[in-house]
Amino acid sequence: MIEVEVPLKLTLFGEHAVVYGEPAIAMAINEKMKIKIVPYHKMILKSNSLSIKGIKVDLEEMKLESEETSKVLSYALSTINFFEKEYGTRKNALIEIESPVDPSVGLGTSAAVIVGIVGGYSRYLGYELTREEIAKISHKIELTVQGLGSRMDTYTTSLGGLIYFHKGGGYEKIRGEIRITAGYIRRIATTAEILKRVKSLKEKNPDLFNDLISSIGKTVNKAKIAIEKGDEEEIGELMYVNHGLLMSLGVTLPPIDNLVSTAKILGLKGCKISGGGGGGSTICLEDERARILLSTIGAKIIDSGISQEGVMIKEINQ
Ligand SMILES: Nc1ncnc2c1ncn2[C@@H]1O[C@H](COP(=O)(O)OP(=O)(O)O)[C@@H](O)[C@H]1O
Ligand SMILES: C[C@@](O)(CCOP(=O)(O)O)CC(=O)O
Ligand SMILES: [Mg+2]
Secondary structure, three states, X not given: OEEEEEEXXXXXXXXXXXXXXXXXXXXXXXXXXXXXXXXXXXXXXXEOOOOOOOOEEEOOOOEEEOHHHHHHOHHHHHHHHHHHHHHOOOOOEEXXXXXXXXXXXXXXXXXXXXXXXXXXXXXXXXXXXXHHHHHHHHHHHHHHHHOOOOOHHHHHXXXXXXXXXXXXXXXXXXXXXXXXXXXXXXXXXXHHHHHHHHHHHHHHOHHHHHHHHHHHHHHHHHHHHHHHHXXXXXXHHHHHHHHHHHHHOOOOOHHHHHHHHHHHHHOOOOEEEEOXXXXXXXXXXXXXXXXXXXXXXXXXXXXXXXXXXXXEEEXXXX
């Protein structure tokens, strides 16, 4: 049996802008997606946190027919099919995915599912991929499924730690400690849908869009220096600036905008959305009042402690 643990992630700065070549800073956290792969007589996928809306069942064979299912399983299915296409092999297995959070809440579950299956299923096939190789393959798959996207989530969940992604490519681990209070609410759209909306904004108003995106890039670079210096005041101020720029891109949601502006008035050091937006995750520099504010919007608080470890793959002889 192969057991895989993949850290989820928080985007501290630079979401959306990183898709257009700007820098970003993300952090792997202690919330871990777990994937188990055991030999089986056919290919079965089990997942604890998915739900589908609307089903059609062939009552003769009790066979479920649902467009929605293949959409919701798109990341997992594309990853399994990747191996068949690239390696020409398909070894039946029972693949069980256990997520600590709901899908599509800005915590990188899409990336974690891909990274977990790439890491676990490649090992199941007898390959020993490095974390960097897992990240590279996973980014390719996530991009194929989403049509748009950056290397940020797949690299952060594969490699672990606090990572600065350079403008135009490459990355480096950042020394520095940042303590976050984080929670999430359900979303009104998936990241793929939100990415498409942001892209249409770019097409409609390229000059304005480019100014907004490069302002986010500047914010990210100032934040990197502030994190390395441990300057919490500056980090927090830049979180509010980044949130305001994301608001201009139209990816935030009123309840979260209200929370962020209330936090600023109350004197919390810094808050912003994290990830694709449209609801989902909100992060603040660690503060008890942030937990209270998050609970007022019904957010589920998560374990946002940093995970220095990236994807962990264990082979267990049964
Ligand atoms: N536990 C899971 N099992 C299978 N697929 C999952 C799971 N969690 C998330 N996914 C996939 O990832 C998609 C969510 O990706 P995305 O919208 O990018 O949100 P996130 O912010 O979590 O990355 C889901 O629609 C589903 O296809
Ligand atoms: C919006 C984006 O910058 C981050 C998406 O994060 P998530 O899938 O919402 O966890 C997209 C990307 O970087 O691929
Ligand atoms: Mg995602």
